[in-house]
Amino acid sequence: MLVSEEDIGILWVSSIFAATHNELNVDSIGQPITVTIDDCECPECDIEREPIEFDSTLLIHIPTKNGVISQRLTPSEAQAIGKSLLKFSQEIIDYKAGFK
Numbered sequence: 212m213l214v215s216e217e218d219i220g221i222l223w224v225s226s227i228f229a230a231t232h233n234e235l236n237v238d239s240i241g242q243p244i245t246v247t248i249d250d251c252e253c254p255e256c257d258i259e260r261e262p263i264e265f266d267s268t269l270l271i272h273i274p275t276k277n278g279v280i281s282q283r284l285t286p287s288e289a290q291a292i293g294k295s296l297l298k299f300s301q302e303i304i305d306y307k308a309g310f311k
Contacts, residue, residue: 222291222292224291228268228286230280230282232277232280234277234278245271246271246272247269248266248269249270250266250270250272263283267286268286269283269285270282271284287308
């Protein structure tokens, strides 16, 4: 479910998937914040993803000092977040440009 208060720069996404917390070494993800199309086809990921079809979701991995928070998103959830990020970032750029 998507709820938006775009006039104040907020988008809430209640994903159909729950976020997970993995106590992994942050370096194991490879980047500070990672966005991927699904995970891989290794046996561990197949078990974790089951029964979700491979290459049908996106994953966001956000490292914390205690591990990595992972959130699986549907394509429509990811598109809503992407559109909001673009819109909100442009509003900040336009706002800052007004002070130059």
